[in-house]
Amino acid sequence: MKTLKIPEATIIxxxxxxxxxxxxxxxxxxxxxxxEIAEGVGVSPAHVRKDLAYFGEFGTRGVGYNVxxxxxxxxxxxRLNREWRVVIVGIxxxxxxxxxxxxxxxxxxxxxGIFDADAAKVGRELSGLTVxxxxxxxxxxREKQVGIGIITVPATEAxxxxxxxVAAGVSAIxxxxxxxxxxxxxxxxxxxxxxxxxxxxxxxxxxxRKF
Amino acid sequence: MKTLKIPEATIIxxxxxxxxxxxxxxxxxxxxxxxEIAEGVGVSPAHVRKDLAYFGEFGTRGVGYNVxxxxxxxxxxxRLNREWRVVIVGIxxxxxxxxxxxxxxxxxxxxxGIFDADAAKVGRELSGLTVxxxxxxxxxxREKQVGIGIITVPATEAxxxxxxxVAAGVSAIxxxxxxxxxxxxxxxxxxxxxxxxxxxxxxxxxxxRKF
Numbered sequence: 001m002k003t004l005k006i007p008e009a010t011i012i013x014x015x016x017x018x019x020x021x022x023x024x025x026x027x028x029x030x031x032x033x034x035x036e037i038a039e040g041v042g043v044s045p046a047h048v049r050k051d052l053a054y055f056g057e058f059g060t061r062g063v064g065y066n067v068x069x070x071x072x073x074x075x076x077x078x079r080l081n082r083e084w085r086v087v088i089v090g091i092x093x094x095x096x097x098x099x100x101x102x103x104x105x106x107x108x109x110x111x112x113g114i115f116d117a118d119a120a121k122v123g124r125e126l127s128g129l130t131v132x133x134x135x136x137x138x139x140x141x142r143e144k145q146v147g148i149g150i151i152t153v154p155a156t157e158a159x160x161x162x163x164x165x166v167a168a169g170v171s172a173i174x175x176x177x178x179x180x181x182x183x184x185x186x187x188x189x190x191x192x193x194x195x196x197x198x199x200x201x202x203x204x205x206x207x208x209r210k211f
Numbered sequence: 212m213k214t215l216k217i218p219e220a221t222i223i224x225x226x227x228x229x230x231x232x233x234x235x236x237x238x239x240x241x242x243x244x245x246x247e248i249a250e251g252v253g254v255s256p257a258h259v260r261k262d263l264a265y266f267g268e269f270g271t272r273g274v275g276y277n278v279x280x281x282x283x284x285x286x287x288x289x290r291l292n293r294e295w296r297v298v299i300v301g302i303x304x305x306x307x308x309x310x311x312x313x314x315x316x317x318x319x320x321x322x323x324g325i326f327d328a329d330a331a332k333v334g335r336e337l338s339g340l341t342v343x344x345x346x347x348x349x350x351x352x353r354e355k356q357v358g359i360g361i362i363t364v365p366a367t368e369a370x371x372x373x374x375x376x377v378a379a380g381v382s383a384i385x386x387x388x389x390x391x392x393x394x395x396x397x398x399x400x401x402x403x404x405x406x407x408x409x410x411x412x413x414x415x416x417x418x419x420r421k422f
Contacts, residue, residue: 009218040391078417084409093305093311094308180251190408194312195315201385202290203222203289
């Protein structure tokens, strides 16, 4: 039951630790301390220890964590111990950037279809995928058992695309369109606003200058 | 002093409230309740009240908040009561998407220069801006008093670009390259990893299914 109360900031950091552990694993390192993880990721050691403590004790005092075990534990927590099939709707610049983004595949996200309403884009090849018309969205989602839809269409078209994704049976939507979507409660939604990152930055700059 | 302890999640939500208040203001609404903000943004009313309470009392019980006052208060907190000049380095798909993104300008972020090391891209027009060579980065930053640099180059080039931005005098860097940057302490850094958003989604899906 405890996992229900984990703050989102912890989940975000776990995702960062895990990406760092992948790099460390590749170099053949077997044991790692919370201090080393903290330095590699750029957060405080107290944060690392606190975040990992949510999931019970799995380090050894004075010895640290076994890299492989810690990694597999975090991947389990994040449900990345399986493959997730993903579609992207809207192949403008942002949709193209996400299609080309190698980080997704490395983390178990397999983009199996990319879609656009613009007939001029349909048929183009991108990162081994062919842009398909929206009419094929539902059949591809069903056929390939797609769990996640990413929306990168303009705000005016986002709700309509979301409705199609939901009707076809996705469990979750990642929405980059700057609008509020209405979804049935069984579908998990996350809105990404790219300006927010700049605003956290200016807030931090302000705090820092003031004191 | 209090602002130093504000959790990042609160800052992110303030940014969301503020964007919603802009929409509401445009419709001519003068007063709004925390419940209405919560519904419009898709968070709980308790969150809205808690987040706004960090900054003192400025709503009236039973009446709600004056939209204009609340908006100007939040913009002050986020330091968006001024213009921020921004450069983007790396005009691939993601850099292009950010250059075209209208949300930045609406929030006071003015992109005044876009740069790429690839001579084939230099001179192209995008959203009223011309792609410039990296050699011009320093002079443009100084001349236009740019505060923020956005890095959208490949990981292998990101540190070098960051060093140039720092040498030219930016106060803050938003890094989309999947790597850890080393910066002097006076420069504020925020790393954006686009996979993190998918991982928060899969974590939430997992928690939801389990219980």
